[in-house]
Amino acid sequence: MKSQNGKVMVVGGGIAGLTAAWELSRQNIGVELVEKSCFLGGHSIGFTCKATDKCQQCGACSVEEMLANVVDEPLINVHLRTEVTGLQNGDGLTVSLTKSDAGPAGGGILRGFSKNNRPLYVVGQDAGDDIPEGAVKITELGTEARLEVDAVIVATGFTPFDPSIKKTYGYGQWKNVITGLELERILRENKSLVRPSDGKAPQKIAFIQCVGSRDKGLGHLWCSQVCCPYAMRMASVIKHDNPEADITMFYIDIQNTGKEFPIFYEDVKSWLKFVRAIPVDIYQVEDERLKLMQLVEGQDAPAMEEFDLVVLAVGITPGADTPDIAKLFNIAVNEDGFLDGGSAATAGVFVAGTAAGPGSIIDTMAGAQKTAYEAMKFLGVTK
Amino acid sequence: MTAEKSSNTIEISINTDVLVIGTGAAGAEAAEVISAQGYKVAVAGDGGQDIAQSGRAELIEGAHIRDFAGVAGDFRACFVKDGQRLERNFGAVVIAPGRNVRPQAEPFGLSLGERVITLGELEKILADGNARSKLGGAAVALLLNLTWEGDPQYTARVLEASLAIQQLEGATASIYAGNVKVAAPGLERKFTYVREQGVVCFKPMEKPSIEQTGDKIRITTLDSILRKTLVAEYDYLVVEEKAEPSDRDLDLAYSLRLDTDLEGFLPSNNVHRFPVNSNREGIYIAAPGLGANIALRIKELFGDGVKSVPADRAVVDPEKCTICLTCYRCCPHGAIFWQDGVAAISPLACQGCGICASECPMDAIQIGGFNDKDLRRQVREAVAATQKPAIVAFCCQNSALEAGRAAAEFGMDLPAGLKLIKVPCAGKVDVEFIMQAFVDGADGVMVAACHEGNCKAERGNLFARWRVNEIRKRLEALGIDKQRLLFTTFASNMAKGFAETAAQFAGSL
Ligand SMILES: Cc1cc2nc3c(=O)[nH]c(=O)nc-3n(C[C@H](O)[C@H](O)[C@H](O)COP(=O)(O)OP(=O)(O)OC[C@H]3O[C@@H](n4cnc5c(N)ncnc54)[C@H](O)[C@@H]3O)c2cc1C
Ligand code: SF4
Ligand code: SF4
Ligand code: SF4
Ligand code: SF4
Numbered sequence: 094m095k096s097q098n099g100k101v102m103v104v105g106g107g108i109a110g111l112t113a114a115w116e117l118s119r120q121n122i123g124v125e126l127v128e129k130s131c132f133l134g135g136h137s138i139g140f141t142c143k144a145t146d147k148c149q150q151c152g153a154c155s156v157e158e159m160l161a162n163v164v165d166e167p168l169i170n171v172h173l174r175t176e177v178t179g180l181q182n183g184d185g186l187t188v189s190l191t192k193s194d195a196g197p198a199g200g201g202i203l204r205g206f207s208k209n210n211r212p213l214y215v216v217g218q219d220a221g222d223d224i225p226e227g228a229v230k231i232t233e234l235g236t237e238a239r240l241e242v243d244a245v246i247v248a249t250g251f252t253p254f255d256p257s258i259k260k261t262y263g264y265g266q267w268k269n270v271i272t273g274l275e276l277e278r279i280l281r282e283n284k285s286l287v288r289p290s291d292g293k294a295p296q297k298i299a300f301i302q303c304v305g306s307r308d309k310g311l312g313h314l315w316c317s318q319v320c321c322p323y324a325m326r327m328a329s330v331i332k333h334d335n336p337e338a339d340i341t342m343f344y345i346d347i348q349n350t351g352k353e354f355p356i357f358y359e360d361v362k363s364w365l366k367f368v369r370a371i372p373v374d375i376y377q378v379e380d381e382r383l384k385l386m387q388l389v390e391g392q393d394a395p396a397m398e399e400f401d402l403v404v405l406a407v408g409i410t411p412g413a414d415t416p417d418i419a420k421l422f423n424i425a426v427n428e429d430g431f432l433d434g435g436s437a438a439t440a441g442v443f444v445a446g447t448a449a450g451p452g453s454i455i456d457t458m459a460g461a462q463k464t465a466y467e468a469m470k471f472l473g474v475t476k
Numbered sequence: 477m478t479a480e481k482s483s484n485t486i487e488i489s490i491n492t493d494v495l496v497i498g499t500g501a502a503g504a505e506a507a508e509v510i511s512a513q514g515y516k517v518a519v520a521g522d523g524g525q526d527i528a529q530s531g532r533a534e535l536i537e538g539a540h541i542r543d544f545a546g547v548a549g550d551f552r553a554c555f556v557k558d559g560q561r562l563e564r565n566f567g568a569v570v571i572a573p574g575r576n577v578r579p580q581a582e583p584f585g586l587s588l589g590e591r592v593i594t595l596g597e598l599e600k601i602l603a604d605g606n607a608r609s610k611l612g613g614a615a616v617a618l619l620l621n622l623t624w625e626g627d628p629q630y631t632a633r634v635l636e637a638s639l640a641i642q643q644l645e646g647a648t649a650s651i652y653a654g655n656v657k658v659a660a661p662g663l664e665r666k667f668t669y670v671r672e673q674g675v676v677c678f679k680p681m682e683k684p685s686i687e688q689t690g691d692k693i694r695i696t697t698l699d700s701i702l703r704k705t706l707v708a709e710y711d712y713l714v715v716e717e718k719a720e721p722s723d724r725d726l727d728l729a730y731s732l733r734l735d736t737d738l739e740g741f742l743p744s745n746n747v748h749r750f751p752v753n754s755n756r757e758g759i760y761i762a763a764p765g766l767g768a769n770i771a772l773r774i775k776e777l778f779g780d781g782v783k784s785v786p787a788d789r790a791v792v793d794p795e796k797c798t799i800c801l802t803c804y805r806c807c808p809h810g811a812i813f814w815q816d817g818v819a820a821i822s823p824l825a826c827q828g829c830g831i832c833a834s835e836c837p838m839d840a841i842q843i844g845g846f847n848d849k850d851l852r853r854q855v856r857e858a859v860a861a862t863q864k865p866a867i868v869a870f871c872c873q874n875s876a877l878e879a880g881r882a883a884a885e886f887g888m889d890l891p892a893g894l895k896l897i898k899v900p901c902a903g904k905v906d907v908e909f910i911m912q913a914f915v916d917g918a919d920g921v922m923v924a925a926c927h928e929g930n931c932k933a934e935r936g937n938l939f940a941r942w943r944v945n946e947i948r949k950r951l952e953a954l955g956i957d958k959q960r961l962l963f964t965t966f967a968s969n970m971a972k973g974f975a976e977t978a979a980q981f982a983g984s985l
Contacts, residue, residue, distance in 0.1 A: 116772060146928065204886070353738050466769075
């Protein structure tokens with residue numbers, strides 16, 4: 094094997110971190126990949142395939158493929174359940190790693206979303222002997238060390254908007270009000286859509302867009318970019334599976350999904366009811382159905398409509414650790430609260446992925462390649 | 477060009493010159509980043525003097541590609557310039573797509589003129605310093621995404637222009653919008669700011685009707701919020717510019733054998749192509765901001781000019797080849813060329829999908845790691861060893877195999893008699909293998925591919941489906957229940973879907 098072209102630490106093992114790590118390894122650069130949770134893959138490793146009779150280019154399977162690449166790459170050294178707690182800037186960068194407190198409590202068992210998660214199972218400290226084969230105890234997971242690296246790429250991702258902040262939607266109060274993230278899980282784990290309250294197939298479904306995004310009241314003056322695409326794609330999956338489903342989407346502006354959007358959108362418009370208004374209140378009525386109240390275009394009085402299931406298309410907000418990370422690595426935070434990629438005051442520190450602002454999986458991958466390229470430039474591996 | 481290194485890899489020396497087609501922003505960026513890697517770059521297109529002056533790249537000006545041949549590492553482009561032929565060799569090609577811009581005046585029954593202008597024309601007026609004399613005091617209406625869906629870049633241009641108008645003395649800008657495309661950094665904030673600066677944005681429920689009388693333009697809309705018919709008069713109307721694929725790109729797609737999407741834009745709509753790949757190794761599609769991404773792919777392809785590749789990825793037996801051209805036509809990656817009177821396959825360009833091997837009428841092609849003898853043996857073993865019902869599942873290694881293995885690993889219930897056979901792509905599942913499985917005693921055969929539009933080989937799954945449909949007809953003619961043969965599609969993350977489909981299939985047998 095050729096000698097390595099230097100060493101880079103990648104913080105965060107979502108699709109941004111995985112992609113950056115993989116690109117660096119392509120150029121024979123060693124990578125220390127640090128992930129706070131017990132599993133690599135970030136949010137998107139748990140997403141559902143959104144194909145109907147055709148692939149809808151949601152990108153979820155690209156994450157699976159990238160994870161498979163990374164776990165088989167000897168140049169990438171993975172530290173699960175580990176956090177960065179210190180940075181010293183001398184000749185190179187000296188980074189202190191500490192075990193994080195992520196993982197199952199007590200005797201709990203956690204399973205990764207992908208068969209390429211290694212280990213696949215992580216069990217709590219008090220787990221007995223009856224544990225899945227190959228499971229690792231959390232006490233054995235995590236790195237305590239100081240590592241010398243030439244550069245750092247921060248890819249700590251985002252936090253989905255917590256809709257319980259918008260109290261009038263009754264999220265957490267009404268069982269059949271769920272988030273887009275929960276819908277991803279439900280579709281992935283059940284062949285068909287089921288209602289949380291009774292496991293039955295809902296017939297009348299509402300999607301509410303821009304929950305936590307484009308919201309002046311919250312000070313969230315950004316579009317999350319991914320929620321129109323994921324909502325329309327998942328609505329397509331639901332409709333494909335159950336042609337009787339009656340689906341309504343409440344929206345402000347519909348954003349593009351990507352290539353061939355005009356063709357896709359024409360099709361969606363033929364069966365999905367688009368209402369250009371955002372509901373203000375959700376009440377639970379009989380049979381755990383939900384009544385939405387909104388001011389609709391073309392009507393004087395607020396309209397009321399009942400649904401079996403309401404999906405809140407939650408958006409992307411700054412990662413929970415952003416303030417700490419910003420301080421630790423001396424990176425400015427932009428007016429929306431995301432890391433300002435270009436601003437790292439420490440030479441050799443870069444930012445990739447949704448840590449710097451909203452983006453889809455494929456946008457994130459493209460951006461992380463670019464960040465890897467910047468790091469290579471810094472290392473002198475490229476010009 | 478090739479020299480033997482060991483029995484299973486060969487070293488190929490690669491031409492590391494790069495041809496960039498297109499002199500716009502994306503082409504210039506790509507040329508710059510690639511040349512920074514130390515590779516020689518030639519840029520072909522009209523204009524582009526600044527690229528030539530930078531000294532970063534040679535300019536092949538005003539030349540048009542007449543013929544294009546070869547494979548990654550060894551492309552041959554024949555240009556025609558001033559009636560002269562110019563032949564050049566390159567290891568890789570970058571296409572910076574162009575756009576045809578179609579002004580959208582006609583959908584409103586209008587024609588372009590002094591008062592009805594395009595966004596491009598407006599931007600010129602705003603840029604040339606005479607904006608004040610021309611637009612000062614004027615009321616300007618800008619149309620946004622009413623006749624086409626547009627994109628964030630287009631929305632950003634409209635917002636920028638509206639703001640510039642609003643800041644001119646006495647001038648006002650109003651936007652009539654369909655979906656405002658704010659899915660890009662900073663755009664929602666900008667949209668908010670622009671409105672705070674006094675630009676009014678109407679989102680009509682239906683397409684507005686617009687009339688021009690003399691110097692005035694009258695727009696009638698049904699406003700969605702006020703729910704009233706609104707009539708307003710303007711001095712200028714700025715119509716949309718719809719982007720369409722350029723004729724040059726459509727020509728290039730044809731002569732370079734590249735897939736486009738359904739709208740005609742390069743490349744095809746397939747996640748495996750994003751962000752810069754095409755269906756052919758060594759040919760990349762540029763866009764502004766993606767220079768580094770292209771540089772990385774080219775670095776990976778070229779390395780230091782010599783590349784080790786498996787020698788047996790796909791190999792033609794020259795004794796058997798009758799030059800029927802089938803393989804050339806069906807290879808999705810343009811990896812097949814002619815050498816010494818028979819088909820030859822570039823080990824660098826070939827992706828090992830095996831479509832050619834399954835389609836070759838002479839069985840002249842073998843795929844490394846998946847030769848026919850091995851696959852036949854696997855089918856035999858699969859059928860012999862199992863409990864009932866015996867199911868042979870040919871699984872694409874990119875999707876179904878991953879899903880099937882994940883289902884097993886997650887402990888999901890799988891039929892006891894199910895055996896997975898790994899294939900490089902469902903396109904490698906020969907009719908012969910399927911028939912053999914039935915002859916050997918399989919109760920059911922499953923051909924499991926990627927979803928349509930997700931095949932790395934673009935059409936391997938379609939080939940597989942056609943073959944399955946053909947065989948089902950044949951089975952029916954033979955009096956065999958055609959339900960015993962199933963074509964199905966998965967993504968690698970569909971463990972649950974795989975388990976359920978397999979269980980259902982087993983139940984039906
Ligand atoms: C409901 C929903 C559905 C979506 N659906 C789609 C879709 O269908 N298609 C699509 O393209 N996009 C979709 N997206 C967007 C997609 O989730 C993102 O593009 C993608 O996850 C971004 O990847 P990332 O690596 O930047 O961040 P993340 O996925 O958030 O990964 C960040 C990683 O960093 C780790 N981390 C965080 N802090 C630290 C720390 N301090 N130290 C070490 N590690 C840390 C986290 O544990 C995590 O593993 C969706 C988003 C949402 C909310
Ligand atoms: S891109 Fe998305 S929809 Fe397409 S196959 Fe992959 S997971 Fe399924
Ligand atoms: S992508 Fe759609 S739902 Fe998400 S914030 Fe943007 S406009 Fe709203
Ligand atoms: S399909 Fe077979 S016979 Fe025909 S040209 Fe190709 S290798 Fe030769
Ligand atoms: S195996 Fe696939 S990529 Fe290779 S030559 Fe045959 S058809 Fe082309």
